[in-house]
Each structure stands twice: as C-alpha cells, then as structure tokens.
Amino acid sequence: MCGISGVVSAEDVSLKLKDSIRNLEYRGYDSCGIAIVNGAGTVVKKNIGYVNDVAEKEAFSDVSGLTGIAHTRWATHGRVTKPNAHPHSCCEGKIAVVHNGIINNHLKLKKELLQAGHSFISETDSEVVAHIIEDGIKRHGLDLEDAFVSALHKLDGTFAIAMVSGDTPGKIFCGRHESPLIIGVGENENYIGSDFNAFIEFTKNAVVLDDGEYAVVSNESYSVKKIKDGDYISKSITVIEWDKEMAQKGGFPHYMLKEIHEQSDTISNVLEIPEPEIKAIASAMLDADNIYLMGVGTTYYSALVGQYYLASTAGVMAYAVSSDEALEAVPIKKGDYVIAISQSGETYDTLRGLRYAKKNGAKTAAIVNVVGSSMSRLVDSVIMQGTGPEICVVSTKVATAQMATLIRVAIEAGVLSKKITLAKKKELLKHLKSLPKAVSDFLNEHSGFVHSLANRQADYDRWLYLGRGVYYPVALETALKVKEVAYHHAEGMPAGFLKHGTIALIDEKIRSMVFVPPVAEKEIYKLTISAIEEIKARGGTVAAFHSSDSLAKSGLLDDQLQLPKTNPFIAPILMLVAGQLYSYFVATTLGRNVDKPRALAKSVTVA
Ligand code: AGP
Numbered sequence: 001m002c003g004i005s006g007v008v009s010a011e012d013v014s015l016k017l018k019d020s021i022r023n024l025e026y027r028g029y030d031s032c033g034i035a036i037v038n039g040a041g042t043v044v045k046k047n048i049g050y051v052n053d054v055a056e057k058e059a060f061s062d063v064s065g066l067t068g069i070a071h072t073r074w075a076t077h078g079r080v081t082k083p084n085a086h087p088h089s090c091c092e093g094k095i096a097v098v099h100n101g102i103i104n105n106h107l108k109l110k111k112e113l114l115q116a117g118h119s120f121i122s123e124t125d126s127e128v129v130a131h132i133i134e135d136g137i138k139r140h141g142l143d144l145e146d147a148f149v150s151a152l153h154k155l156d157g158t159f160a161i162a163m164v165s166g167d168t169p170g171k172i173f174c175g176r177h178e179s180p181l182i183i184g185v186g187e188n189e190n191y192i193g194s195d196f197n198a199f200i201e202f203t204k205n206a207v208v209l210d211d212g213e214y215a216v217v218s219n220e221s222y223s224v225k226k227i228k229d230g231d232y233i234s235k236s237i238t239v240i241e242w243d244k245e246m247a248q249k250g251g252f253p254h255y256m257l258k259e260i261h262e263q264s265d266t267i268s269n270v271l272e273i274p275e276p277e278i279k280a281i282a283s284a285m286l287d288a289d290n291i292y293l294m295g296v297g298t299t300y301y302s303a304l305v306g307q308y309y310l311a312s313t314a315g316v317m318a319y320a321v322s323s324d325e326a327l328e329a330v331p332i333k334k335g336d337y338v339i340a341i342s343q344s345g346e347t348y349d350t351l352r353g354l355r356y357a358k359k360n361g362a363k364t365a366a367i368v369n370v371v372g373s374s375m376s377r378l379v380d381s382v383i384m385q386g387t388g389p390e391i392c393v394v395s396t397k398v399a400t401a402q403m404a405t406l407i408r409v410a411i412e413a414g415v416l417s418k419k420i421t422l423a424k425k426k427e428l429l430k431h432l433k434s435l436p437k438a439v440s441d442f443l444n445e446h447s448g449f450v451h452s453l454a455n456r457q458a459d460y461d462r463w464l465y466l467g468r469g470v471y472y473p474v475a476l477e478t479a480l481k482v483k484e485v486a487y488h489h490a491e492g493m494p495a496g497f498l499k500h501g502t503i504a505l506i507d508e509k510i511r512s513m514v515f516v517p518p519v520a521e522k523e524i525y526k527l528t529i530s531a532i533e534e535i536k537a538r539g540g541t542v543a544a545f546h547s548s549d550s551l552a553k554s555g556l557l558d559d560q561l562q563l564p565k566t567n568p569f570i571a572p573i574l575m576l577v578a579g580q581l582y583s584y585f586v587a588t589t590l591g592r593n594v595d596k597p598r599a600l601a602k603s604v605t606v607a
Pocket residue numbers: 296297298299300341342343344345346347350393394395396480484602603604
C-alpha cells in the first residue's frame with residue numbers, strides 16, 4: 001500500500017508536507033515525492049528512496065507554497081524508478097496527482113489518452129488520472145472540479161486520490177473508493193491523509209471519507225460530496241484519541257497485532273491479483289518436468305502449504321524446498337520450474353537457490369512482496385502479493401497472503417489438469433473469498449479465548465507442535481512464531497511421525513500442541529486423534545486447536561482452543577491465524593519485544 005497526504009494553509013506548507021509523508025512511510029518506502037502549487041505553477045519534486053533522503057536530494061525545502069500534496073510509494077505497477085514515483089503530472093504539468101490503490105482499467109484508459117495525443121512518462125497505472133483530468137478540461141471544456149469527478153467516474157479499481165492544479169491554488173481535490181482517505185481539520189489550515197498519521201501531530205480533528213465520496217479542501221473549509229451525483233454530504237468530526245506512535249500502529253499496541261488483523265485485507269488483495277497472472281504460473285507448472293516451491297523459514301512453510309494444496313486440488317506434485325538446502329538436496333535441471341517465495345525478495349539463501357536454478361536452465365518465477373526486489377528482477381515471471389510493508393520482524397500477513405496465492409494457483413492448475421471442473425473451481429473460489437471475513441470474524445470474536453489459552457500455557461517452554469496433512473506446515477509455522485517471539489522451544493513435526501521415536505520425549509516436562517483438522521477431513525482427523533491418544537497414554541499433556549464439538553467435550557484434552565467451523569478448504573489458513581495470535585499473546589504475557597525479537601532480522605540477506 002502507499003501513503004498520500006496533503007496540506008493547504010495560509011502559510012508555507014513545505015515543511016509540514018514533508019513531515020506528513022514521512023509519518024506515512026511505514027505504508028511504503030520505495031520512493032516518494034511532493035507537488036506544491038505556487039507562483040511558478042505546480043512544482044513536483046520526487047525520487048526513489050526514503051523521505052528524508054529524497055527531501056535532501058531533491059531540496060524539498062527550496063520549494064514553498066500554500067498548497068501541496070505528497071506520496072510515499074509501495075510499488076504495485078511499475079518498477080521502483082524516479083519516473084514511476086508519485087506525484088504524476090499531466091502533459092502541461094499544471095495538474096499533479098497522488099494515488100493509493102490499483103486502477104484495473106488503466107491500460108484501456110491510457111490507450112484512449114495516447115490516441116487523444118497525451119504523452120506518458122511512467123509505467124504506472126496512476127499517471128492516467130492526471131491526463132484524464134487534463135483531457136476533461138482541454139477537450140471537454142469542464143472546470144477543474146468536474147474534470148476531477150469525471151476522472152473518478154472512469155476508474156475501475158481501488159483509489160484514494162489527491163490532486164492539485166497550478167490554475168487553482170489554495171485547493172486540494174481528493175476522493176476515495178476502497179482505499180482510506182481522511183481530512184484533518186486544523187486552524188486556518190487543513191490536511192488530507194491515508195490515515196491519521198499524516199496529520200496527527202498537527203490536529204486530532206478528523207473527517208473520515210467513505211467510499212464514493214470526494215472533497216474539495218481549502219485552508220478555511222472543506223466540502224464533501226458524492227462522486228456519483230455531486231450531492232453534498234454532511235460529515236461529523238472524529239476526535240482522534242491516539243498519540244502519533246499509536247497512530248502509526250493504527251491503535252494497536254504492536255505492529256505484530258496490527259498485521260495479524262490486516263490479514264482480512266491482505267488476503268482480499270490476493271483475490272484481486274489478475275487471473276491471467278495466476279493462470280500463467282499454473283500453466284508453466286503443468287509444462288514442467290519437476291516443480292519446486294522454494295522458500296526459507298516462514299516462506300518455506302508457505303511453500304509447504306502450497307505443496308499440499310497443489311497435491312489435493314490439482315493432483316500436481318510440487319516439491320517444497322527449503323532454499324538453504326536447494327543446491328545440495330535438489331538436482332534442478334532444464335525443464336524444471338522453480339517458484340521462489342519471499343517477502344523481501346532479497347533473502348540470500350533463496351537468491352542462491354534461484355541463481356542455481358537459472359544456471360541449470362530451469363524456468364523461474366517468484367511470489368514476492370517488494371516490487372523491484374532482486375528476486376523479482378531475476379525470474380522469468382513474478383506475482384506481486386500486494387501485502388504492503390510488513391513492519392514487524394516476524395512474518396504473519398505475508399505468509400497467509402503467499403499461501404492464498406498458492407491456493408489460487410492450485411485451483412487454476414486443477415482446472416488445467418482436469419482434476420477439477422469449472423464448477424468446482426467456482427465453488428473453491430467462493431470458499432477462498434469467504435476467508436477474509438472468516439479471519440476478521442475470528443479475530444473480533446475469539447481473540448479473548450486465544451489470549452486465555454496463551455496465559456495458561458505461557459510458562460511452559462518445551463513443546464511438540466503436531467499436525468497431519470496441511471496442518472503439519474500449520475504446526476511448523478506456529479512453532480516458528482512461538483520460537484521467534486516467545487523464545488519457547490517448540491518442535492514442529494508431522495503428527496504421524498511422533499510414534500517413530502520422538503514419543504520417547506513424552507513426560508511431565510514437555511507439552512504437545514496439536515493442530516486438529518476439521519471432523520469433515522475424516523481420515524486425518526482420526527489419525528490426529530490417535531496421536532493425541534498415544535501421547536495421553538504415556539502421561540503426556542496435550543493442548544489442541546480444533547473445531548470439533550465432540551473433541552471439546554471428550555475430556556481427552558488438557559487445554560484447547562475451539563475455532564468456529566469453516567469450510568475445510570480454508571480451515572488451515574484460519575487455524576494458522578489463530579496460531580499467530582496465540583504466539584503473540586504468549587510473547588506479550590512473557591513481556592517479550594514482539595516487534596523486534598532478539599537476534600532476528602527482517603530480511604536475511606547474508607549466508
Ligand atoms: C519471519 O517470521 C520469518 N521467521 C523468516 O523466516 C522469513 O520468512 C525468512 O527469513 C524469509 O524471508 P523472505 O520472506 O524475505 O525471503
């Protein structure tokens with residue numbers, strides 16, 4: 001996601017404009033820029049890099065004016081380059097826009113504008129907005145406000161857009177559809193922003209725009225109207241109770257909790273990935289001799305979840321490979337297909353595995369979160385998972401987004417391999433589309449139960465984490481979370497593996513956490529219950545995540561979290577969200593630094 005901000009005042013805005021966009025940098029920091037309206041018209045300064053660096057490099061302080069907008073970018077369309085940084089200008093340079101969101105029909109709009117004689121500088125979808133507004137004025141004789149609204153009518157997709165024009169100093173035009181946008185109400189000065197962070201140090205009085213609304217903001221007033229028909233809307237002022245630090249975390253005490261709660265949105269983002277991109281990966285899989293899903297740490301577990309879904313949904317064998325062992329364990333060759341999975345796109349081990357794959361002639365792809373990352377430039381094709389910046393060092397929302405992406409690939413591969421019909425695809429996509437709401441409902445209604453379980457178990461620090469089938473990587477990833485943030489020794493393993501030796505560990509000093517499939521998954525449900533009974537038969541203590549009424553009342557468990565029943569197709573991902581939240585509460589119960597745990601780095605770019 002990106003951050004947009006704006007300031008309109010009776011005094012020079014350049015310093016506040018820089019501060020406002022720097023406060024939004026956690027939303028994305030590939031590149032940034034400002035546009036200020038003054039006697040010289042509309043002055044745009046932008047470049048790649050962090051706000052402070054770009055402000056110095058581009059001499060933001062040399063530009064003064066009473067009206068300005070700004071942007072910090074988390075690239076979705078177009079590489080991380082200076083031309084692709086926002087603000088974007090029209091041909092004449094009078095109109096400047098900043099945008100957060102995705103314009104699905106930008107190619108069609110761009111084609112029409114090129115035919116009308118407009119010329120483009122960037123590869124982004126956002127630039128079309130500046131040219132549509134200019135076209136409305138020059139070719140259709142609209143005034144600036146009507147041209148702005150007419151442009152919003154043309155957009156298909158999600159947007160929070162702000163616009164200024166050298167011909168209309170003293171006014172910011174802004175509108176939103178499914179991307180947040182808020183007005184900050186000051187003294188003889190008003191602000192706009194993607195969230196409260198943009199202006200919380202200047203004012204705590206906010207007017208939150210809703211979807212389908214736009215506003216014209218001057219230093220003395222603001223008016224809010226409907227994009228659809230221009231009707232005025234009266235909006236109440238919300239007084240923000242947060243301080244700046246809390247606002248950056250959206251009111252959450254930690255980024256980890258904020259990002260766990262963002263998963264409803266970030267999984268929705270995955271559902272917006274254009275189907276042709278998903279189909280291309282699925283098609284390349286079916287053409288390959290061998291398929292390898294390569295990741296490390298959490299992203300290896302994302303790969304493992306992908307392996308299970310590709311096997312069950314598409315009948316496709318895709319080997320999950322921990323990239324640190326790829327060269328030694330996997331004879332990748334020409335005709336093979338290697339998909340790297342990585343949040344940063346910079347992980348040393350996964351880059352090493354990818355280079356090895358390319359050297360051996362394999363076809364490569366990547367599912368990454370950072371546009372312009374090394375992996376995204378190294379592979380033959382890339383899927384941007386669009387999760388936005390993950391500030392907490394431990395990965396939560398990125399993992400479920402990667403898994404949801406691989407589930408979409410598995411569905412497409414299933415149709416191509418004729419393992420599933422188009423009707424089945426429709427049914428599975430319907431289940432996947434129900435996941436965001438299932439996640440937000442769970443977090444809203446069950447967080448207290450998760451917290452209680454964590455409180456009861458936080459003092460025990462030796463664990464076996466067990467799961468069968470796709471619940472095995474769910475167990476692995478939850479174990480990794482608990483290791484990372486609570487510093488507990490949690491060993492993840494297949495539940496069926498326990499009786500082949502590890503069961504010798506069972507005594508009163510070690511506990512078992514079991515991730516139980518839904519009852520509807522009859523075979524692996526029964527086998528998981530067998531593993532629980534084997535532990536209990538040796539005097540072991542067992543806690544479980546499950547959704548079974550009979551198991552809840554069986555007396556078999558020493559502790560438990562009963563999840564709401566969901567469709568088995570999405571149940572593993574929901575259980576992982578529960579596991580993430582559990583690890584968070586164990587860590588906070590123990591007073592750990594959950595956002596920056598000891599010894600960890602967000603991106604391990606070294607051997
Ligand atoms: C973060 O919680 C993970 N523990 C860490 O293993 C991470 O997944 C791994 O380092 C890979 O990073 P990447 O996704 O940036 O490639």
